[in-house]
Amino acid sequence: MSVPSFEFFLFALVAAGIYNIVPVGAARRLVLLVANFAFLATFAATGYDLIPYAAFLTIGYLFIRGCAPIQTAWAFWFTVGATILLFCWLKKYTFLPEESFLHMVYVQVGLSYVFFRVLHLVVDAHSDERLQKLSLISYLNFTLNFTALVSGPIQRYEDYVDTTETRPRPLDMAVLGEVLERLVIGCFKVWAAAAIVAELQHALEFQVVEAPGLFTRIFCAAGLAALFPIFLFYNFSGYTDVVIAIARLFRIELPENFNKPFTAASFIDYWNRWHMSLSNWLKTYVYTPLFASIMRNVKNPKLLAYASAVSLFATFFLIGAWHGRTSEFFFFGFLNGLGVAVNQIYRTILQEKMGRKPFAALSARPLYLFVGRGLTFTWVAFTLLWFWSDWAQLAEIARGIGFGGVVAAALILILASCVALQVLISVDGLLRGPKLDGRPLVLSRYARTVFVTLLVMGVVTVQSVMTSPAPDIVYKDF
Amino acid sequence: MERRDYFILPLIVIATVLVVAVPVEAALRIFFPYSEADRCVVYGDPRPSAFHATANCASRIKVPEGPWVDMTYNECGYRSTDPCTPKKPGSLRLAIIGSSLAAGYLVPYETSVSARARESLTALCRLPVDVQNLGAEGNMGVRLTASAEAAAALDPDAIVLVVSPTDLVLDNSMDHATPAPGAIAKHQTGWIQELKVQLSRSRLLYMESYLLLRNDDNYVPIYRRSGHKADFMRLPLSQDWQERLAHLDRDIARVKAAIGPDIPLIILFSPERSQAAMLATPHLAKGMAPAHLQSEIARRAQAHGAHFADMSTQIVPGTPSSSIYYAMNGHLNGEGHALLAEALVNGLFDARIPAFEAACAAPPAALAQKPE
Numbered sequence: 001m002s003v004p005s006f007e008f009f010l011f012a013l014v015a016a017g018i019y020n021i022v023p024v025g026a027a028r029r030l031v032l033l034v035a036n037f038a039f040l041a042t043f044a045a046t047g048y049d050l051i052p053y054a055a056f057l058t059i060g061y062l063f064i065r066g067c068a069p070i071q072t073a074w075a076f077w078f079t080v081g082a083t084i085l086l087f088c089w090l091k092k093y094t095f096l097p098e099e100s101f102l103h104m105v106y107v108q109v110g111l112s113y114v115f116f117r118v119l120h121l122v123v124d125a126h127s128d129e130r131l132q133k134l135s136l137i138s139y140l141n142f143t144l145n146f147t148a149l150v151s152g153p154i155q156r157y158e159d160y161v162d163t164t165e166t167r168p169r170p171l172d173m174a175v176l177g178e179v180l181e182r183l184v185i186g187c188f189k190v191w192a193a194a195a196i197v198a199e200l201q202h203a204l205e206f207q208v209v210e211a212p213g214l215f216t217r218i219f220c221a222a223g224l225a226a227l228f229p230i231f232l233f234y235n236f237s238g239y240t241d242v243v244i245a246i247a248r249l250f251r252i253e254l255p256e257n258f259n260k261p262f263t264a265a266s267f268i269d270y271w272n273r274w275h276m277s278l279s280n281w282l283k284t285y286v287y288t289p290l291f292a293s294i295m296r297n298v299k300n301p302k303l304l305a306y307a308s309a310v311s312l313f314a315t316f317f318l319i320g321a322w323h324g325r326t327s328e329f330f331f332f333g334f335l336n337g338l339g340v341a342v343n344q345i346y347r348t349i350l351q352e353k354m355g356r357k358p359f360a361a362l363s364a365r366p367l368y369l370f371v372g373r374g375l376t377f378t379w380v381a382f383t384l385l386w387f388w389s390d391w392a393q394l395a396e397i398a399r400g401i402g403f404g405g406v407v408a409a410a411l412i413l414i415l416a417s418c419v420a421l422q423v424l425i426s427v428d429g430l431l432r433g434p435k436l437d438g439r440p441l442v443l444s445r446y447a448r449t450v451f452v453t454l455l456v457m458g459v460v461t462v463q464s465v466m467t468s469p470a471p472d473i474v475y476k477d478f
Numbered sequence: 479m480e481r482r483d484y485f486i487l488p489l490i491v492i493a494t495v496l497v498v499a500v501p502v503e504a505a506l507r508i509f510f511p512y513s514e515a516d517r518c519v520v521y522g523d524p525r526p527s528a529f530h531a532t533a534n535c536a537s538r539i540k541v542p543e544g545p546w547v548d549m550t551y552n553e554c555g556y557r558s559t560d561p562c563t564p565k566k567p568g569s570l571r572l573a574i575i576g577s578s579l580a581a582g583y584l585v586p587y588e589t590s591v592s593a594r595a596r597e598s599l600t601a602l603c604r605l606p607v608d609v610q611n612l613g614a615e616g617n618m619g620v621r622l623t624a625s626a627e628a629a630a631a632l633d634p635d636a637i638v639l640v641v642s643p644t645d646l647v648l649d650n651s652m653d654h655a656t657p658a659p660g661a662i663a664k665h666q667t668g669w670i671q672e673l674k675v676q677l678s679r680s681r682l683l684y685m686e687s688y689l690l691l692r693n694d695d696n697y698v699p700i701y702r703r704s705g706h707k708a709d710f711m712r713l714p715l716s717q718d719w720q721e722r723l724a725h726l727d728r729d730i731a732r733v734k735a736a737i738g739p740d741i742p743l744i745i746l747f748s749p750e751r752s753q754a755a756m757l758a759t760p761h762l763a764k765g766m767a768p769a770h771l772q773s774e775i776a777r778r779a780q781a782h783g784a785h786f787a788d789m790s791t792q793i794v795p796g797t798p799s800s801s802i803y804y805a806m807n808g809h810l811n812g813e814g815h816a817l818l819a820e821a822l823v824n825g826l827f828d829a830r831i832p833a834f835e836a837a838c839a840a841p842p843a844a845l846a847q848k849p850e
Contacts, residue, residue, distance in 0.1 A: 029847075174479040445479070449487050453494040464689040 001042040003150045003473065004187055004242040011039065012147070016249035017456055020171065032141050032250065039146035043109045052106045053114075059086060060118035061139050064125045069132050076126050085121050087115040094325045110149040110321065112478050116281055117143045121157060123285060133155070138165070147247035151239055151475035153257045153277035160252070175248065177445070181452050182245035185359050188455040191239025192462035195470035199232040207395055217401050222409040225381040226396075226417065232474060233261065236275070239473045255280075262421060265363070265372030267339040267379055268347075271316065278319065287315040305352075309344040313337035323387065323478050332386040339379050374418030381413060386425075428476040499682055506681035510542035516549050516583070519614050521568040528625035529614040531555040539584060541807045542681060547586050552610075557581050558592060560608035565633045569606045570599065570833060572826075573629035575622065575733075576640035577648060579748055582612025582815060586805060589812030591640070594819030602823075603838035613640065618648045619725070623732040630737040635833035637737055638822060639730075639784075642748040643710050643771060644808070683757050684806060692805040694755040694798055698762040701752040711753060711766040715774075723774055730782045742831045743784040746822050747772045751808050755799035757790055787825025792817040 001008050015035035022028055044050045063079040090111060092101050111160055121139070125131040142160050163169055201224060208220040240257040247254045255277045264270035271279050291311040298304055320333020351359045385394055398406055432440040441447055463470075518535035531551040540546045554562035565571045574580050574592055582590025592611040599607040612631050617625050622639070629637050677683065691697045702708050709716040715723070734743060749757065749772070756763035769790060776786040793802070802814035810818060827840040 172479075177479065445483065445487065446490055449490045450494050453491045454498070457495065457498055460686070463688050466695050467694075 001039065003239060003476075004183075005192055009183075009246075011035075012246045012249065012311040016193035016246075019250050022149060024168065029137050029164075030140060032145075033137055036141060036146045036149070039149065040109075040144060041106070043107045045105070049107050051106060052102060053108075053111065056086060056090060056111070057114070057118070057140070057143060058144070059083075060122060061134075061136065063122045064131060064134055064139070076123075079122050079126075080119065083115070083119050087111070087119075092325070102172070109476065110151070113149065113152045113154055114143050116152075116154045116278075117157070120281065120285065124157070134344045145247075145252070147243045147252065148254055150243075151236070151473055151478070152275075153240060153244075153255045154281050155255055155277065159255065163251060163253045163287045169248065169253055171249070171251055179245045179248050181448060182241050182248075184452045184455050184459075186238045186241030186245065188459050189234040189241065190473070191238075191470045192455075192459045194231050194238060194419075195462060195466055196228055197234060199466070201227040201231060214401065214405065218405045218408050219412065221401055221405065221430055222412040222416065224408065225385060226377075226413055228384050229262070229377065229381050231471075232384065232387075235257070235474050239475070242254065262374065262377055262380075263425060264376050265369045266347075267343045267376055268312070270376050270380060271336075271340060275319075282315050282319055286318060287311050290314055305348050306345065309341040309348070312344050313341040316340045322381075326390075328386040328390055332383055335383040335386065339383065370418055370422055374414045377417040377421060378410060378414045381417075382410070414475055482606055498647050500790075501574060503680060503682045506542075506685055510681060510685060511540055512542050512684070513538065513540050513682065516615065518549055518551055518555075519703070521616065522553075526705045527705060528612070528621045528628065529616045530612070530625075530628075531557070531614060541584055542684055543802055543806055544584055544694075544804050544811065545586070547584055549583075550587065554610075557587065557590070557611040557613065558609060559587065560596075560610065562610055562632060565608075566606070569608065570603060570837060571632060571634040572596075572599070572607070572638060573632050573634040574609065574613055574638045574640060575609045575617065575625045575629050576613045576638075577617050577645050578613065578615035579642050579645065579809060580638075580640035581615065581815060582613070582710070583615060584807060585812050585815050586811050589815055591815045591818045591822060594816055595822050598823045598841065599826075599834075599838065601835070602841060605837045610634070616648065618645050619729065619811055620732075622729055623736050626733040626736040630741055634741060636742045636744055636826060636829075636831050637733075638744045638746050639733060640746045640748060640818070641726065641775065646710075646719075646726055689804045692798075692800040693798070694722060694759060694762060697799070697805070698752055698759075702766070707835045708752065709734060709767075710771045711756070711763075711768050713767050713768075713770060714781060719771075721780065723771075726775065727778045727782075730784055734782050734784060739783075742829060743779075743782075744782050744822070744825050744829060745779040746788050746789045746818065747786070747790065748810060748814075748818055749790045749793075749800045751803040751805075754790070754793055754797075758793050758795055758797045758799065760795075775819060785829035787821045787828070789814075789818045789821040792821050 001011065015031070015038075019028055019031045019035070040050065040053070060083060063083060067075050067079045078476050089096055089100065090102075090106075091108065121131055121134070121142075125134075138161070141164070142155075145155070145160070148155060169175075204220045204224040204227065208217055208224050211217045211220055237258045242247055244254045244256070257275055259273040259276065261270055261274040264273050291307055294307040294311060298307060314337065316339070317333040317337035320336045321330050323329045323332065347359070350362075354362070363372075365397065368380055401409065431442045434441040436444050442451075504741075516531070516539050518531040519529055520532060521529055531549075532552050533555045534551065535549040535555070536548060538546055538548055549557065552558050552560070552562050556562055572592075572595065576844045580591070582592060587593050587790040590611070592609040596607055596609040599609075610629070612625050612629050614625075626637065626639075691700070706716065706718055711721075730743075730745065737743060749768070753768045756766060756768040772788050772790055776788070779786040799805075802810060802817060804811050823841055826834050827838075
């Protein structure tokens, strides 16, 4: 079952209807469990296809219930290591021997996101006694939560329990209105905005190689690099909008994944705003322990200042490498790690030289933000070249425009993104200017109703005009 | 949320839709005009005469997705640039009968089946060729017999009857003295009916549907779900479709009787758009038999001593059906008529009609099919 799709909406509406009718407690948990199993089953041709998935979940549960109470370091590292290894084996990472893999078709959808949830429980269960008594139904509902199964967001168990069992969120007409609004926005992003940008990108992919003039090819290269981040944002944030809205029908509050990422004026800030649930997870379970470990082991205070950069590099390298098993994804991870590490070193040096307050004042200056946003977007677009393309295609494009062309394309992209992002921010500010009852007029429910109606019309029109279906959710494959 | 919002918010939605839709509808009516009725065609003659056009008449028709088309008729009311004078000695003449499809409805004359067939035959034959097109919207059933009599009076070397699955549906209704095609549903009253009529005339909905349905991946599944309409591609054939084939069988017999044994009759089959899409893209045809109806028609044609030619065989695999049909209207466009003409010319030579065999060189496609 695709997300978003009308089948998914129908399935979710029926499940949410039953979920809200039955009494709070065990009955609701059971309804959610059935819905989760039913959703997962739609990806399997036969029951056998689900056996590896079930085995992974079973082993994870045994680790939480069985090994976590053994308060020893070896038990901790064994369970964590085994969970990671099992995941890598099921995902067929290339550093493992090919012969060891299962040579059968089995369901892998959302396995990466299930892995993050299971590993988080395995790690936390060593220090949290409540998790060691986790019931099977709560475990399955948390790890297989169908609203966030396909591509996240990655929720922490405490937050999940808080919204499902401790304090279920209210569901009234105002909330239903917000759910509808978010669904429409999500569908517009996936089915209209992302679809249009993808079409443009395909057109430029052809032009960048085939266009007769060098300048045309350079502009196409700049445009091609710029379009993928925009496509990915619409595609993934649209999906996130949809699943957050659907989860809300089950009174679950999923974490946000995006916070205007392209307004970030630094690469570190960008990762604080993009795929936030993943970066927060990695900060908690990779960055913080690694940073603490370096702090404990490195005695030289000068080197300590750079411990954060090293930890950030490792964390964001892992983020990149997690996306795929090819050398392109490892390089994508390297560039992400490099970006945050250089950004952190730059901050450290300037803070040392200027002092914290003057550096903060400099960072808030309009010109600094103007340039910072453009540079950040360009770096994001540059790293993503290894996300959507491969070495051969990139070499073909580079050969087509030459080294000078590559530099020119980068400069065009920096300049264009500086200007475009400033214009967007200015327009956003202007729109939020007029007020109604102390709130921006554009945020009033009346203005939002107009906006949402226009988006629905936009989706219908774009879906009619497009001759091919909108691209599937990119993160579904990870 | 306040109580008044339960009324205000839906009104805002409606107002927004209207504010956007009304100017768009107006703009679409200007840029994509619609004038479907061919004013030259005379409907409502008492049976059993054929629907025909007024002599020397000209009118302009257009569907939103197509160009303006001039429908001009000669002194006999036939769609032909050749005069309908008695056939000159030492010339070849072809007469085409059938409904709007045969007439080249919505297609400029020079790209219609008659003009294209004339052009091909002129290139292949040593004798001058003229084509008289007696096709007119609704000419099936008893009207077809009348049309065949008129065609035979022109002393042609062959008569071509163009049929499509839609014609078979039409065939049934034409024998029941139903109103002419353009005069349906005018008697309906009441504001709901009026609203339905207005909505069905909405250019916005038309263009929206056009954009959606021009894609075969959208169109074919919708068509397949449209009940009995698609049943001619389902096996075994439904009772309705068996009856329609029986009517066609009777029509062929009547036409054969009307034109006599000396004039060869060719049944030229043109598939429906959905059928063409399934033939060009086999995965769309899962569970369907898009080539079955034409084999049934071929069998019936041969049983009556008529020849059979099939446009389906001219469709190149992978061809999007909207490139050979008007996506919404369903008639063949100019490209579709090129395939129809090709099938006709090949059919003429496959049939080994003496007049054409003696005066013409067979086209390469027909030669390839000729037995040694």
